[in-house]
Amino acid sequence: MQVDSGGTSARESHKIQKAMQRERKASKAHSSLLTEAKRIWALARSTESISSAQRQKHITDLMDVIRGKVKEIVFKHDASRIVQTVVKYGGPKERNEIAEELKGGYKDLARNKYSKFLVTKLIRFCPTHRASILLEFQGQVMKMLLHREASSVLADAFELYANAYERSILLREFYGKEVALFSSSSSHTSEAEKEKSKKGLSGVLEGFDKDRKKRVLGALKENLDSMFNNPDKGTIQHAIVHRAAWEYLTALNTLQDVGEAEKMRRDLFENCQEILADMVHTKDGSRVVREFLARGSAKDRKQILKTLKPHIERMCLDEEAQMVLFTAMDVVDDTKLLQKSLTSLITIPSTLNYPPPIRSRPARNTLPTRSEIEEAFYAGDDCGAQSE
Numbered sequence: 001m002q003v004d005s006g007g008t009s010a011r012e013s014h015k016i017q018k019a020m021q022r023e024r025k026a027s028k029a030h031s032s033l034l035t036e037a038k039r040i041w042a043l044a045r046s047t048e049s050i051s052s053a054q055r056q057k058h059i060t061d062l063m064d065v066i067r068g069k070v071k072e073i074v075f076k077h078d079a080s081r082i083v084q085t086v087v088k089y090g091g092p093k094e095r096n097e098i099a100e101e102l103k104g105g106y107k108d109l110a111r112n113k114y115s116k117f118l119v120t121k122l123i124r125f126c127p128t129h130r131a132s133i134l135l136e137f138q139g140q141v142m143k144m145l146l147h148r149e150a151s152s153v154l155a156d157a158f159e160l161y162a163n164a165y166e167r168s169i170l171l172r173e174f175y176g177k178e179v180a181l182f183s184s185s186s187s188h189t190s191e192a193e194k195e196k197s198k199k200g201l202s203g204v205l206e207g208f209d210k211d212r213k214k215r216v217l218g219a220l221k222e223n224l225d226s227m228f229n230n231p232d233k234g235t236i237q238h239a240i241v242h243r244a245a246w247e248y249l250t251a252l253n254t255l256q257d258v259g260e261a262e263k264m265r266r267d268l269f270e271n272c273q274e275i276l277a278d279m280v281h282t283k284d285g286s287r288v289v290r291e292f293l294a295r296g297s298a299k300d301r302k303q304i305l306k307t308l309k310p311h312i313e314r315m316c317l318d319e320e321a322q323m324v325l326f327t328a329m330d331v332v333d334d335t336k337l338l339q340k341s342l343t344s345l346i347t348i349p350s351t352l353n354y355p356p357p358i359r360s361r362p363a364r365n366t367l368p369t370r371s372e373i374e375e376a377f378y379a380g381d382d383c384g385a386q387s388e
Contacts, residue, residue: 030073034082037065041082044089059090063097070101080114087121098122099129106136110150123157130162134169138180141173142223145235155238159282165189167243168197172204174244176219178212179204201247205254213255220248221268228272236278242285245272249291265295273303277311286320290327301332305341312345 044058063086066073073079086094099122102109109115123130134157137144144150158170172183189197196203201220205213227241235241248268255261269292272279276292279285293301305328308315315321325342332338 030069030079033065033069034073034076034079037062037082038078040065041085045085055089056091059086059094062086063090063094067097068101070098071105074102074109074115074118075112077114080112080118084118084121087118087125095122095126096129099126099133103132104136106133107140107144107150110137110144110153111147113149116149116153119153120156123153124161130157131166131169134162134166137170138173141170142226145227145238145241146230146233148233151233151235151238154240158238158240158243164198165194167240168200170240171200171244171247172197174220174223175201175204175216176223178219179216200243201251202254205251210256213251217248217251217264220244221264224248224268225271228275231275231278236272236275237281239282239284242279242282242288245279245288246284246291249288262295269296269300273300274307276304276307280308280311280315280321280324281318283320286323289324293324293327293331298334301328302334302337304328305332305337309341309345312342316346 040058040062044055044062046055062082066079066083066086070083074083083098087098102122106119110119119133123133126133137154141154144154154170158167162170173180183197196206199206201216205216208216224241224245227235245268249265252261252265255264273292276289280289289304293304296304308324308328312325315325325346328342329338
């Protein structure tokens, strides 16, 4: 190290820099609060042997420090992890208190690089607040699904934590503004309305006349196209999009005009035929691909097999994707095409030597979720490590 012109040693220069750094930190908003919170946080998240009572005491102390200030500090990286620790190790009282403090701000939190993990944790650990959190996303679901940060929040909520009614809240926006306008946007929805919502698109279309059905299906098709036309966003892999696509295809089967239904089905196929490999791993996505195989022409089936061919080996290890392979073997009449695109890849040694497939959706506490992997990355931890 060099010594400055005034003769100050490198050690003294370093001390001066540290002092200036402390001054800068102290001048920032909530500096003393965060300093105290970090001290207690280090104790609360300790991986060393610590009793439940001790950890709970630290969580209580930590909650006392951040109470009333959660909304102001949660967008900061370190502060967001502190609040996540309270949600993870705290009881219903602490979790509900934090969920209440953050009311009205969940859309912004979900779009933030760091606070999005907190939203996912609250959706997971606060079932009594889950519906109200999801209701805050109304009017923004399409934009959030195409948002780099927010899409993972919606995907995890839909796939892992939401019940049938809560999933319907997220799906509702796919059906267009007309449906969203006349749907209940309150957390105090009647049981009859909830039961109808659980039916998804079929429940929405009950009692609709022909013209109104066409408007709803047209809006759904338009929203699906916006997802399919942005494959770089990663949205096409999400189960919520696959559910919307399957509901659309199912609704077409109820139309009286068979020719019109077939035209609408073909339009959807042409828009998503290149990305079908991204859909085979979920229950509804697998159904969509199988529907295209079953109802498509010989040319369509050839195109589907061409799209799936690079992914055949991995598909053999997934329960839902296997159903697509079985359907292809059942409906494709061209044996040479099947041999070239499917069976020759299934029977090669590298595929046959794979261990038997496990559940396509692993147990919740076995593998980290998408959000937990991202969170570990941002925290600088190993990706397989448990998140805060």
